[in-house]
Every structure is written in structure tokens, then in C-alpha cells.
Amino acid sequence: MHLTIFGSGYVGLVTGACMAEMGNHVVCVDIDEDKIKRLNAGEVPIYEPGLSDYIARNREAGRLEFTTDVAKGVNHGLFQFIAVGTPPDEDGSADLSHVLAVARSIGEHMDDYRIVVDKSTVPVGTADKVKETIQAALQERGVKHECDVVSNPEFLKEGAAIDDFMKPDRIIIGTDNPRTTELLRALYEPFNRNHDRLISMDIRSAELTKYAANAMLATKISFMNELANIAEQFGADIENVRIGIGSDPRIGYHFIYPGAGYGGSCFPKDVRALAKAAADSGYEATLMEAVEAVNDRQKQRLFGKISSYFDGDLNGKTIALWGLSFKPKTDDMREASSRVLMEALWAAGASVRAYDPKAMDATRGLYPDAKGLVLCDSAHDALKGADALAIVTEWQEFRSPDFDAIKQELSAAVIFDGRNLYDPDALKALGLSYYAIGRSNEMTDVTQPHDRRKTDKVSSASFD
Numbered sequence: 255m256h257l258t259i260f261g262s263g264y265v266g267l268v269t270g271a272c273m274a275e276m277g278n279h280v281v282c283v284d285i286d287e288d289k290i291k292r293l294n295a296g297e298v299p300i301y302e303p304g305l306s307d308y309i310a311r312n313r314e315a316g317r318l319e320f321t322t323d324v325a326k327g328v329n330h331g332l333f334q335f336i337a338v339g340t341p342p343d344e345d346g347s348a349d350l351s352h353v354l355a356v357a358r359s360i361g362e363h364m365d366d367y368r369i370v371v372d373k374s375t376v377p378v379g380t381a382d383k384v385k386e387t388i389q390a391a392l393q394e395r396g397v398k399h400e401c402d403v404v405s406n407p408e409f410l411k412e413g414a415a416i417d418d419f420m421k422p423d424r425i426i427i428g429t430d431n432p433r434t435t436e437l438l439r440a441l442y443e444p445f446n447r448n449h450d451r452l453i454s455m456d457i458r459s460a461e462l463t464k465y466a467a468n469a470m471l472a473t474k475i476s477f478m479n480e481l482a483n484i485a486e487q488f489g490a491d492i493e494n495v496r497i498g499i500g501s502d503p504r505i506g507y508h509f510i511y512p513g514a515g516y517g518g519s520c521f522p523k524d525v526r527a528l529a530k531a532a533a534d535s536g537y538e539a540t541l542m543e544a545v546e547a548v549n550d551r552q553k554q555r556l557f558g559k560i561s562s563y564f565d566g567d568l569n570g571k572t573i574a575l576w577g578l579s580f581k582p583k584t585d586d587m588r589e590a591s592s593r594v595l596m597e598a599l600w601a602a603g604a605s606v607r608a609y610d611p612k613a614m615d616a617t618r619g620l621y622p623d624a625k626g627l628v629l630c631d632s633a634h635d636a637l638k639g640a641d642a643l644a645i646v647t648e649w650q651e652f653r654s655p656d657f658d659a660i661k662q663e664l665s666a667a668v669i670f671d672g673r674n675l676y677d678p679d680a681l682k683a684l685g686l687s688y689y690a691i692g693r694s695n696e697m698t699d700v701t702q703p704h705d706r707r708k709t710d711k712v713s714s715a716s717f718d
């Protein structure tokens with residue numbers, strides 16, 4: 255089949271590469287000339303495991319093309335996928351300007367029936383706006399062509415995107431025309447072989463399903479973070495609590511990890527956009543607002559612990575930082591917790607020696623002139639000359655580090671772990687102070703006075 259995909263970011267590239275892998279002929283259109291130039295030169299502008307092989311293989315086979323030529327894209331595909339960004343507007347609502355710009359382009363160039371498939375995460379009612387925009391452009395041209403708009407939200411996870419796309423949990427098709435369901439069923443057939451994963455519904459429900467999924471996942475994280483902070487108040491260990499509640503099949507073990515807050519291009523903006531859209535419709539989404547507020551506070555938590563440890567005086571201190579991307583196996587820095595921590599450290603007069611396996615270029619791009627930032631070649635290099643170590647992203651290579659080296663390099667032999675990677679008892683035995691999330695009754699950022707920390711420093715352990 256012939257497909258066109260507007261937007262060559264995380265979703266567009268993965269969709270394009272996977273659709274081409276199944277034998278379809280895909281044209282990817284992006285307005286970013288530099289990005290298209292790089293893609294046509296064989297470079298992949300983002301890090302996503304397996305993606306560059308898929309792209310190389312399908313370009314070579316002549317099934318995958320990249321262009322800035324909008325007219326070529328509109329003429330190519332029966333299916334016109336929209337996979338452009340929907341970033342947050344200043345008031346938190348989803349900015350639909352890119353989606354509607356694509357709709358307009360389709361209306362300006364289409365000369366036959368088209369199925370417009372919206373993969374971008376968009377508020378309920380957007381499909382109507384897309385259709386109106388296309389029809390207005392057609393009217394301006396004085397031509398009439400049929401067009402259906404379908405909601406087909408994407409559920410891939412960065413870091414596992416190829417796998418998620420090739421073996422989806424579900425394929426949601428929101429449409430008001432049964433014929434398009436059948437055409438999309440045929441398009442998705444190769445991804446749907448083992449058992450039927452296609453769920454067909456009305457357009458508005460499909461649009462809301464994507465927000466509901468992300469809001470649910472964000473709620474689980476904020477719930478656990480709230481519990482972790484309560485555990486610290488009472489001297490309980492959230493990791494024991496996690497295992498205790500996860501054993502209930504109604505709760506389950508998935509996605510109940512406490513940490514330094516969620517980031518990325520989806521959860522923060524989607525929770526905000528859902529709350530804003532609900533408010534605009536006259537409904538106050540109290541839970542969504544709380545989920546966001548808990549997360550904002552959680553992103554400050556690690557800084558609070560570091561600041562308390564150093565008696566509120568971080569001026570001139572150097573913090574080694576492991577992990578910058580918002581989660582492992584991606585280079586995506588959008589709304590990453592590491593940014594909140596680094597910016598708070600700089601504001602307090604500290605500097606940062608940071609290392610991430612994949613997000614170094616993205617970080618350099620975000621902070622080209624930051625004086626308090628040294629980007630290091632390895633996790634070990636980041637420790638050199640630092641006072642303390644903070645861990646924000648749970649990359650696998652941080653899971654079993656050389657603790658002796660950490661102890662030797664750091665002036666304070668202390669680890670602030672935003673992802674609960676280590677066994678507190680083992681670290682205590684090694685003579686390292688260890689502050690994790692929801693595990694230490696030794697000291698918290700706001701509630702525990704520093705004298706306990708001083709006792710801890712003498713004993714070189716935080717879990718007495």
C-alpha cells in the first residue's frame with residue numbers, strides 16, 4: 255500500500271520504518287529541512303533501538319523515502335498519517351497548529367480520495383477540526399474530493415518503540431465510516447496476525463483513549479511517589495510496600511515504581527492537556543491536577559535531599575549526575591527530571607558533571623552555554639572531583655557500578671538515587687551513604703533536621 259507520513263520524529267519515523275518493513279511504500283514528509291537532509295544522507299536524528307537498521311534496510315529496498323515536498327507526499331499515499339508534534343501551549347492545552355497545518359496542506363494538494371489518519375495525540379474533537387480545515391482548503395480551490403478522518407492514536411514507548419509497533423497491544427481505530435475500518439484493518443493486518451488486536455470505536459472515544467492511557471500511567475507513578483514520601487515520614491521502606499501491594503492481582507507489579515518523577519514528551523503534556531480540555535468544557539479534573547502537582551514536587555525531591563545533606567549550602571559543590579534522558583534507552587530530554595535537578599543545582603551555586611549513554615548531544619543542544627555543566631565521557635569520569643553522586647535515569651550500566659571507585663572519587667561518599675537502584679544494606683556495608691526515594695527514614699528534604707545526617711556521616715551509612 256502507499257502511505258504518507260507527516261512528521262519524522264519519534265512516532266513518524268517508527269511508523270514509517272515499520273510500515274515499510276511490511277512491504278508498504280512510505281513517503282515521510284517533514285518541514286525540518288535539516289532533518290530530511292540528514293535522513294537522506296543515511297543519518298537517523300534520534301536514538302531509538304533498532305530504528306537505524308529498519309530505516310537503512312527499507313531505504314535501500316526503495317520502500318522508504320524522506321522529503322520536504324508536501325505536494326509529493328499528498329499525492330503519494332491513500333493513507334495520510336499525521337504524526338507531528340502537539341506540544342503544550344502556554345495554558346497547558348495541546349497546540350494543534352502543526353496538526354492543522356498538515357490538514358491544510360492535504361486540502362491544498364489532494365486530487366483524489368484520501369484517508370487522513372491522526373496518530374498525533376490530540377484533544378477530543380480534533381478530527382472534526384482536521385476535516386473542516388481540509389474541506390475549507392478544498393473549497394478555496396473550488397474542487398470536491400472525498401476524505402475520511404480517522405483517529406489512530408499511537409501507544410509506542412520510546413526505547414522499545416519498534417517492538418511496540420511491530421507487536422502492538424492494541425490498534426485503536428476511531429472512525430465514523432466502516433469502510434475506513436476495513437481499509438485500516440488491511441493495512442494493519444501484518445501487525446495483527448497472532449490474535450485480533452484491532453479495536454474499532456467512534457472517533458471521540460479513540461481520541462480520549464490515548465489521554466486516558468497516559469493519564470492512568472501518570473497517576474500510577476504519582477500515586478507511588480506520594481506513597482514513597484509518606485513512607486519516608488514514617489520510616490517505612492517503599493520498596494517493601496511496592497512488593498506488598500503488587501502481589502494483589504488487582505494492583506499488579508507494573509508501573510508502580512517510585513522515583514524522581516515522570517518526564518518525556520507525553521505524560522506531562524498529556525495530563526496537563528486533559529485537565530485543561532476538561533476545564534474548558536466546564537469540568538474540573540481534580541485528580542489530573544493532583545497527579546501533575548505531585549509530579550512537579552517529586553522532580554524537586556532529589557535536589558531537596560542533596561541540599562539538606564549539605565546543610566543548604568551547595569555553593570561551589572560539584573555533583574556527579576548519572577542519567578540525563580527522561581528514561582533509559584532514549585535520548586529524549588523533553589521534560590526530563592535531570593533538567594529540573596541540574597537547573598536547581600546551578601541556581602544554588604553548584605556545578606554538575608554529567609554522563610548519559612545516549613543523551614549527551616541532546617543535553618549539549620539544550621544547554622550550550624551552561625557554565626556549571628561538564629559533559630563527561632563515562633560514568634566514572636563524571637565522578638572525578640565531585641562531592642556527591644546523583645542518579646536520575648536507570649540506564650542498565652548504572653545498576654551494578656564499581657562502588658569502591660565511587661567512594662574513592664567522591665569527597666563525600668554519598669549517593670542520591672532517584673530510581674532506587676541499589677540495596678541500602680549493601681551500600682551501608684561498603685561505607686557509602688545512600689539516599690533513595692521512600693527508603694530512608696534517616697533524612698528527608700523538608701522534615702528531617704541535619705543532625706541526623708551528621709550522625710549518619712560519622713557512621714558513613716544512612717540506614718542505621
Ligand SMILES: NC(=O)c1ccc[n+]([C@@H]2O[C@H](COP(=O)([O-])OP(=O)(O)OC[C@H]3O[C@@H](n4cnc5c(N)ncnc54)[C@H](O)[C@@H]3O)[C@@H](O)[C@H]2O)c1
Pocket residue numbers: 260261262263264265266283284285286289337338339340352355356373374375376408409410411412519520
Ligand atoms: N514520542 C512518543 O513516545 C509518543 C508516543 C505516542 C504518541 N506520541 C504523540 O505523537 C505526536 C508526535 O510525537 P513525536 O514525539 O514523534 O514528536 P517529534 O517532536 O519527535 O516529531 C514531530 C515532527 O513533526 C515535524 N513537523 C511539524 N510540523 C510539520 C508539518 N506541518 N509537516 C510535516 N512535519 C511537521 C517536526 O519537524 C518534527 O520532526 C505527538 O502528538 C505525541 O504526543 C508520541
